[in-house]
Amino acid sequence: MTGTPTHCPYCALQCGMTLDGGAAASGVPADGAPVRVAPRDDVPANRGGLCQKGWTAAELLTVPDRLTAPLMRRTRDAPLEPCTWDDALDRTVAGIGRLTAAHGPDAVAVFGGGGLTNEKAYQLGKFARVALRTSQIDYNGRFCMSSAAAASGRAFGMDRGLPGPVTDLAASGAVLLAGGNPAETMPPFMRHLADMRDGGGALIVVDPRRTATARQADLHLQPAAGTDIALANGLLHLVLAEGLAAEDYIAARTSGFDAVRTVANAYWPDRVERITGVPLPQMREAVRLLAGADRAHVLTARGSEQHAQGTDMVSAFINLALALGLPGRPGSGYGCLTGQGNGQGGREHGQKADQLPGYRKIDDPAARAHVAAVWGVEPDALPGPGRSAYELLSALGTPDGPKAMLLFGSNPVVSAPRAASVEERLGALDLLVVADFVPSETARLADVVLPTAQWAEESGTMTNLEGRVLRRRRAVRPPDGVRTDLEIIAALAGRLGAPGEWSTDPGRVFGELRRASAGGIADYSGITYARIEAEGGVFWPCPSEDHPGTPRPYLDRFPTPDGRARFVPVEHRGAAEDVDAEYPLYLTTGRVLAQYQSGAQTRRVRALADAAPGPFVELHPDLAERLGVEDGQDVKVESRRGAATAAARVTDAIRRDTVFMPFHWAGEGRANLLTGTALDPVSRMPEFKVCAVRISA
Ligand code: SF4
Numbered sequence: 001m002t003g004t005p006t007h008c009p010y011c012a013l014q015c016g017m018t019l020d021g022g023a024a025a026s027g028v029p030a031d032g033a034p035v036r037v038a039p040r041d042d043v044p045a046n047r048g049g050l051c052q053k054g055w056t057a058a059e060l061l062t063v064p065d066r067l068t069a070p071l072m073r074r075t076r077d078a079p080l081e082p083c084t085w086d087d088a089l090d091r092t093v094a095g096i097g098r099l100t101a102a103h104g105p106d107a108v109a110v111f112g113g114g115g116l117t118n119e120k121a122y123q124l125g126k127f128a129r130v131a132l133r134t135s136q137i138d139y140n141g142r143f144c145m146s147s148a149a150a151a152s153g154r155a156f157g158m159d160r161g162l163p164g165p166v167t168d169l170a171a172s173g174a175v176l177l178a179g180g181n182p183a184e185t186m187p188p189f190m191r192h193l194a195d196m197r198d199g200g201g202a203l204i205v206v207d208p209r210r211t212a213t214a215r216q217a218d219l220h221l222q223p224a225a226g227t228d229i230a231l232a233n234g235l236l237h238l239v240l241a242e243g244l245a246a247e248d249y250i251a252a253r254t255s256g257f258d259a260v261r262t263v264a265n266a267y268w269p270d271r272v273e274r275i276t277g278v279p280l281p282q283m284r285e286a287v288r289l290l291a292g293a294d295r296a297h298v299l300t301a302r303g304s305e306q307h308a309q310g311t312d313m314v315s316a317f318i319n320l321a322l323a324l325g326l327p328g329r330p331g332s333g334y335g336c337l338t339g340q341g342n343g344q345g346g347r348e349h350g351q352k353a354d355q356l357p358g359y360r361k362i363d364d365p366a367a368r369a370h371v372a373a374v375w376g377v378e379p380d381a382l383p384g385p386g387r388s389a390y391e392l393l394s395a396l397g398t399p400d401g402p403k404a405m406l407l408f409g410s411n412p413v414v415s416a417p418r419a420a421s422v423e424e425r426l427g428a429l430d431l432l433v434v435a436d437f438v439p440s441e442t443a444r445l446a447d448v449v450l451p452t453a454q455w456a457e458e459s460g461t462m463t464n465l466e467g468r469v470l471r472r473r474r475a476v477r478p479p480d481g482v483r484t485d486l487e488i489i490a491a492l493a494g495r496l497g498a499p500g501e502w503s504t505d506p507g508r509v510f511g512e513l514r515r516a517s518a519g520g521i522a523d524y525s526g527i528t529y530a531r532i533e534a535e536g537g538v539f540w541p542c543p544s545e546d547h548p549g550t551p552r553p554y555l556d557r558f559p560t561p562d563g564r565a566r567f568v569p570v571e572h573r574g575a576a577e578d579v580d581a582e583y584p585l586y587l588t589t590g591r592v593l594a595q596y597q598s599g600a601q602t603r604r605v606r607a608l609a610d611a612a613p614g615p616f617v618e619l620h621p622d623l624a625e626r627l628g629v630e631d632g633q634d635v636k637v638e639s640r641r642g643a644a645t646a647a648a649r650v651t652d653a654i655r656r657d658t659v660f661m662p663f664h665w666a667g668e669g670r671a672n673l674l675t676g677t678a679l680d681p682v683s684r685m686p687e688f689k690v691c692a693v694r695i696s697a
Contacts, residue, residue: 004475005040007462008054009115009455010596012161012338013186014464015054016043019456019475035061035456035476042536044167045464049188052594056607060454061476063604067437067451068481080449085483085491088448092406093495095431095447096132099403105133105383109392109402112139112351113409114340117460117472118524119509120485121342122357122516123502124408125350127489130375131498135386136402139351140410141343142389143417146683147310148300148336149347154311154568154682155318155334156327157560158521159359160540161344161465163297163333164552170195171331173293176204176286178228178317179303179689180337183212184593189337190216202289206231207303208588209618209660210653219285223276225586225658225690226575228304232316233572234272235287236264239323244291246325253328253558256567260319263569275572277655296326301337302590306688308678312570319567327565328554338465340597345463348522348540349513353386357513358520367520374516376500388684390417390677397428404431406492408452408485413441414598415663417686418641419672435488440600441666450488453478460506461532467553468537469527518543521559575690576678579657583639583692585623586658589671590689599664615646615669618660619695624650629697637661639693642673659695663688 003018020036035058041048070088071080099107110128112121121139128137149159162168169175169192182189190213193203197218205217206228214220223231239245240261250257269280290296298321304313314336321327321334338344349357360367362385372379387395393416395401405426416422426432426445434446437454457478463469478484483491486509490502503509507529518525526542527549539549557563579586594611596602603609617635619627629635631650636643637659646661646669654660661671676691 003036003038004473006456006473006475007470008050008341009057009060009601010053010341011186012341012343012465013045013189014341014462014470015046015050015188016040017050017054017057019058034058044165045466046188047191049191051187052611053596053602053608056605058456059605060601061456063438065439065604066479067439067449068479070451071449073447080444080446088450089491089495092431092433092448093492095404096496099430103403106136106386107403108132108134109136109396109405110134111389111392111405111407111410111412112137112346114139114141114144114343114346116342116346116409116485117462117506118342118345118349118469118513119460119506120408121346121351122349122513123486123489123509125357126375127493127498129382130377130500131493131496133381133383135353135383136392137351137386138353138389138392139346140389140412140415141340141346142352142684143306143415143686143688144302144339145305145336145343145347147305147307147680147685148314150311150683151314151318152336155315155322155566156554156558158553160467160553161338162335162467163327163554164331164466166192166466168331169193169297170199172196172201172295172297174202174204174289174296175299176206176290176297177213177299177301178206179305180299180301181207181211181213181590182337183216185339185591186337187593201293204286204289208655208658219282219289221278221282221286222655223278224655225588226307227276227572228313229309229316229570230267230272230275230572231278232313232320233264233267233570234269234276234283236260236320236323237267237272238269238283238287239291239320240264242287244287245323249325250323253564254322254567255562255564259569260567263571290324295329295331296324297332298326298334299337302339303689305336306685307690308576308680308687309573310680310685311682315568315570319570322565322567328558330552330555333554342462344465344467345461345469348463349517353388353392358517358524359522360520370519371516374512388679390679390686391684393422393425394677396425403429404433405429406433406435407442408435411440411442411598411600413445414600414666414670414672417672417675417688418677419670420642435485436600437482438600438604440598451482452488453482453484458484458506461510463540466539468539469524469532470537471529471532576687577640577676577692579692583694585693585695587637587639587674587691587693588658588660588689589663589675590660591664592662595662595664597664603664612664615644615661615665615671616649617646617695618649618651618654620654620656621650621652622656624648627695627697629695633697636696637674637693638696639674639676639691641676644669644671644673659693
């Protein structure tokens with residue numbers, strides 16, 4: 001292996017890659033050739049594979065509109081112009097001081113991202129609570145995995161993506177994947193499922209669309225959008241009716257089963273068929289495959305999580321997994337396919353409104369005392385819980401809401417629900433400061449833009465979907481004029497006179513993170529950079545340097561007070577916004593292979609832009625005929641929140657009552673102009689996956 005070993009900048013699979021290019025500047029090595037990407041075969045997640053996004057990732061280092069100088073508006077209506085770092089930081093700190101003095105510390109908000117390294121996520125959370133003393137911090141991961149996190153927390157006492165190494169999937173006898181499309185979102189993951197199928201295992205996909213993943217499945221259940229709880233309860237009903245429940249396991253390792261049994265009894269097959277549209281023989285086959293396997297997995301992803309009932313939807317699938325005795329059985333279990341690159345670590349170390357490092361709760365006195373001691377402040381000085389991501393964005397510039405926002409590594413103008421309204425709220429702020437390495441749609445609205453180093457230009461750690469902590473290594477020197485996020489946070493903290501240490505060295509910040517996480521659920525205290533390098537990553541929890549890490553956390557007991565996993569009874573309620581005569585179709589949103597999240601990075605990579613140049617609306621041929629729509633023709637999609645226009649893509653891979661739009665693009669085809677803002681009561685996840693729309697040619 002030559003070059004610098006590191007990991008992909010994008011999704012949570014965190015495929016291993018090497019970057020050839022040495023220590024030269026601006027993504028161009030000394031020999032003038034561009035940085036070259038090669039897949040690593042020593043990383044189990046990808047074993048020598050990469051998707052198109054990974055193969056082309058080095059082009060991010062040389063995008064033409066890379067930000068290399070701070071930008072500032074002299075007045076509200078003036079254009080963004082280059083300025084010095086001192087001017088940009090002074091303006092930021094002066095604004096914070098003025099607004100805090102007038103309105104209190106919660107006048108300033110912080111918004112982070114699931115792509116930030118653990119070190120940055122940790123330091124950003126500390127910065128909000130110690131330097132700004134604001135409770136108003138959350139991050140875009142709230143839009144990603146928060147429902148699975150909440151459901152896992154209440155069932156298992158812990159939230160960690162997969163129940164074991166991803167390679168465990170290959171030995172599984174059956175995998176039920178609800179609401180995930182890894183064939184497009186993380187293609188190398190499919191190799192593990194292919195290995196499973198080669199060994200005789202079965203892949204069952206639950207998705208309203210016949211996606212690229214569903215086409216590779218042995219069984220595809222195609223429920224109506226928003227009906228997963230009914231489906232999962234119906235599957236559980238069949239498990240019970242056919243005597244397939246793991247009674248000994250349920251008695252020995254779980255609690256709360258009787259209440260769930262009572263609920264499941266009411267989901268008789270013809271009722272479930274009527275709600276979901278999934279035929280009974282398919283449900284029976286799914287149950288037969290899952291219950292008949294020695295090892296099996298139930299996995300969920302965004303399709304079952306991004307709902308106003310997202311936490312309950314995941315709980316319904318966890319109940320099914322528990323009834324079959326899967327969680328805690330070697331080589332089996334329930335897991336969530338985390339989406340963003342550090343979606344897992346980003347939610348463990350304090351970016352969330354209600355959390356402190358180590359997955360501690362911010363309203364737990366013992367947690368506050370521990371973290372405050374590490375930070376060198378009094379526990380009472382730490383603010384309490386703040387607003388969740390959408391609630392925070394929708395409060396900006398309102399009389400009771402924040403007047404300023406500092407935003408790192410996120411592009412909510414494209415990725416947040418009801419995006420036009422979010423854009424309006426950002427525009428109502430007295431001060432918007434955006435740290436990014438490209439002029440994203442959100443950065444273009446800012447009063448101050450701080451140009452950052454990116455991915456291959458800095459080091460740190462990422463925690464992948466397995467819960468394995470990995471090293472991201474610097475391969476090239478950042479362009480002159482940019483700073484790392486840690487340098488920016490340290491400079492702001494220094495100007496604000498914040499107490500404690502604000503190191504710019506990722507290794508030193510990680511050392512502090514280890515101390516802050518010690519004793520917490522996500523305990524990283526035994527993980528060191530040296531161990532990660534020597535062992536190819538370390539699984540948390542890892543409470544001491546002589547602890548081996550925890551690849552499979554539930555084998556002996558669950559980290560709940562009584563050591564048992566908890567069944568949680570959940571009922572189907574349907575989407576927050578159902579179809580009606582005015583808006584008769586369901587819209588569901590998602591991703592395509594060649595783009596990533598808001599597209600701020602991937603839309604700038606030529607090969608990816610060529611492969612997926614713009615938005616589209618997927619609709620069934622029968623619907624297209626009824627509306628008089630031809631393939632490729634522009635159609636207008638309207639919801640109660642707005643309208644978007646994009647080219648029709650006619651396909652029988654989607655249900656007749658549903659249309660699909662990917663959400664990666666800005667402009668008039670922005671899918672999130674349409675999406676609703678109903679929030680899950682537990683996870684505060686917005687309902688991205690279903691809303692009512694109408695279509696016209
Ligand atoms: Fe990168 Fe994810 Fe593609 Fe792997 S699957 S190369 S981590 S985007």
